[in-house]
């Protein structure tokens with residue numbers, strides 16, 4: 001407790017001297033103010049508590065009110081004379097932490113101060129835990145513990161609080177929309193709508209009206225006026241999906257809108273201003289479209305103020321067990337099933353497959369496998385042939401054409417009851433595999449297992465560079 005800063009506001013010098021002495025004996029740092037105004041000006045020093053003499057000539061009550069208005073949660077202990085108990089009651093109503101009656105008693109003073117500080121610290125802790133809880137809730141749907149995903153989470157965190165245009169690039173199915181939503185729900189725009197426009201899916205002639213809305217009679221089929229997506233997103237987030245597909249004439253109009261966040265409805269002449277955040281996404285390398293002139297340079301720089309690049313699933317194989325577990329739980333709930341595990345052979349196939357459709361493909365494969373299985377495990381035969389083939393090819397390569405052994409009946413390596421944040425065990429190599437390569441592969445799997453999929457740590461553990469580690473993962477098709 002020692003060393004916490006306390007303010008004493010008291011214009012009776014000898015009284016404040018005694019208070020200071022008693023409090024400093026307890027290890028507190030004490031600053032004395034004879035004037036309430038000075039105390040208010042120094043609140044940025046963040047005292048842990050304030051002892052306020054209510055008989056202050058400048059008015060104890062009014063200072064207490066102003067302290068409350070300053071919107072700080074610093075506990076205030078009011079000191080009154082015994083003939084002024086009414087004012088003590090008044091002080092408690094306004095939000096004083098406690099009151100003490102003169103003449104003060106040393107023990108009563110120091111215990112009350114300690115209690116006030118403890119309560120205050122606890123309140124701060126609860127507040128910060130609440131914040132943490134909100135964060136986990138917001139990212140709950142985004143699974144990943146790989147370094148690459150941790151970096152994405154940090155970027156989401158960083159950018160959520162500021163209104164700058166975010167640009168998300170990633171292959172199809174890597175979670176671009178999920179990330180856009182996470183930013184929205186973590187930002188001050190969360191009370192507004194999250195409005196998504198798929199720029200590649202709307203016919204060119206309808207795009208303008210879709211974005212800006214139109215007035216009645218603006219064109220032949222406009223029988224009524226209509227609010228566009230920009231107005232709907234006012235106070236919220238506008239998500240421009242597949243922005244690389246936007247036709248050139250819309251690119252110009254979007255650029256104009258982004259310059260001052262104002263526009264007119266089609267067929268209207270009233271300027272409408274909106275306050276919103278723009279997040280755009282694409283699975284193309286947009287720089288190439290800029291180089292060929294298919295995408296406007298100036299619009300590109302407006303949109304890409306803060307880029308987030310999502311890793312493909314094959315770049316983060318250590319997240320596959322986590323995701324498999326996540327989908328097991330999700331679909332068990334949706335389908336009222338009780339599938340508890342994925343066999344190690346099936347998981348091996350998952351780890352070797354290259355997932356061109358990324359997480360969406362894994363989600364679909366898991367869904368179909370859950371439908372297909374009659375028992376409580378997902379076996380390799382429940383997976384699509386192209387994924388089964390990955391394991392078969394690898395086995396043939398390893399064993400010089402050795403025919404496939406049947407899968408052991410209940411070699412479960414992922415269980416749906418394993419906690420989401422602890423990746424289940426990775427599969428062991430096939431029995432009978434004794435080459436040097438098999439040993440090396442085993443060492444890699446063990447290191448990944450021990451470090452819970454943390455590649456830099458796993459590489460360090462094996463005494464090899466991260467680049468070499470990645471090369472080996474690729475070679476042994478752990479990814």
Ligand SMILES: Nc1ncnc2c1ncn2[C@@H]1O[C@H](COP(=O)(O)OP(=O)(O)OP(=O)(O)O)[C@@H](O)[C@H]1O
Nearest residue numbers: 141142143171172173174175176177178283359360
């Ligand atoms: N990190 C993740 N954790 C859990 N689920 C995920 C994750 N990433 C993606 N998904 C799931 O995968 C599916 C595809 O995600 P999303 O639609 O966000 O991808 P996308 O990058 O926008 O794809 P596309 O380019 O095809 O539009 C969704 O069902 C989503 O819930």
Ligand SMILES: [Mg+2]
Nearest residue numbers: 173176177241
């Ligand atoms: Mg998408």
